[in-house]
Amino acid sequence: MAILLEGRKVSRNFGGLAALLNVNFQVRSGEIVGLIGPNGAGKTTLFRCITGVHPPTFGRILFKGEDISKLMPHHICVMGITNTHQVVKPFPEMTVLDNVRVGAFFGKGWVRGEVKDATQEALRVLEFTGLTSKANFLARNLTLPDRKRLEVARALATRPELLLLDEVVAGLNPTEVDRMIRLIQQLRESGITIFMVEHVMRAVLSVSDRLIVLNFGEKIAEGPPDEVARNPQVIEAYLGKNYASGKSHYA
């Protein structure tokens, strides 16, 4: 499989704090890659580096071989990378349909936008994400699960090749988690590559082909989910040194 996204020694500093340090990673087209790590590990920062919101301080990010580390977010979106936000950011006073239409209008390959076409595309995406019945609701009136879906729908409408999902499952109840997992699998089947940050292990272990683990801004492990889950370094990062070496009082 061809490499779609590649990070070479990606580093990002906030003042004196190194939020990311020399992170190398690859995402191949058609994959679902999970990005995990304890709180503050730099997962969202890495996503922001990729989308151009916080460009990397050092290092390069290549999308289909092209350096995108210095481009503006909207430019990166038009190239085919879109993300969803960890804290959902709908356009609150717009209808659900209009929210998605923004994505359809401004995303990839819409230099000349016809209102009619964008609306059609938006309706198609709403159908796919199961929001059709709420198309005319104002986004601020949606429930959290629906807002998360709207995030995905709006991102999808930009027709990304690579979709970055930042904790789309967090805060959902078990049934909703299953629905979201099914949606993610459908996305992959439709040919979209997915790179996702997730804390809900059930979700990330069940859909990912490969996991990347960050801790304190550095990559500590990478590989298939079951292998990573047994990696002592990963267990240590999540549960502490004692647990990893089997000396825990709680084990």
Next chain:
Amino acid sequence: MRVKEMSRSWKLWVGGPVLAFLVLIPFLELQGGYLQTLGFLTFLYITMSTAWNILGGYAGQTSFGHATFYGLGAYTTCILTLRGIPALLTIPVAGMIASLYGLLWGYPCLRLRGQYFAIATIGVGEATRLLMLNLDDLIKNNSLLKGFLQKGVLTGGATGLMLPTPPDIQAYATAFYYGVMGLMFFALFVSWRVKNGKFGLGLFAINMDMDAAETVGVNTTRYKILALMLSAFLVGISGSIYAQYVFYIDPQTVFGFPMSIAMVLMPIIGGIGTLIGPVLGAVFYIVVQDRILTANLNLGLIKLSLSSLHLLVYGGLLVLIILFEPKGLLGVHHRFNIWWNKRKRRSLAATEKA
């Protein structure tokens, strides 16, 4: 569906005669042309209010510096006309110069967000006014720029500039009445097109969440600047027409801060971010200003002129609107509709029961 049809016919029944009346005003010669002048000003202010709304209402970038465009439009027309260029030709030039000036200060200022942008625009507005006030003195001794002076005057400093009056002033005023009415419809058309197209959707997205807009592909910087330039263009033309209508301009009136404030107030009073709101707001603004400027309060012993109080009225109104009805007059209308429908439904239910 039926309700929608009814409201449409209602709009037709009211809108038709009002429009006919507005068209006929110059022929009726009511109150010695007073109504015509009032109409002219109303159309002009509707244009500006609508123009400001494109940036301030749709894109959510509150500008307190729009008087710069108004003044620049007025000055462009005066300066060019005094140098022998036909006045009508200067109108698009005025719009374009205002637009370019918008690009000039919009590019740095629009990097600021929210209230910081608003504060910066106040600065730009005042700086521009002071510059126009002192421009003649500044270039008088400059060998390169001296060529722009005509009889030692470019902007005329605090005295301003005067245009020659045409022989048939009545016909001239009537022509301008219709001209500015056309301009108003043009501005409304532009605003409508923007609101319902891709451009407007992008502006609304910027208004509601700039970061989210950026990540779904909206070039926020470019869109904000384009909105400012479009807005500036319309305001510049308004300024140009104003100058030709009154024949006299000075920095205090056309570049003054009250002018900027007026452009902020009108859409907010009427209903910010809507198509019709700025129109209502402008009509309200003009009517209140006109009534109050000529009113006197007689308290027996003390006689008070209310002319200086009109800003107080807007100020109070602004506080009320921000506290209770952020959507302005349109919001009040909407609330009334809801109340009315509820009442009708209740009385319908009561009759069914009986």
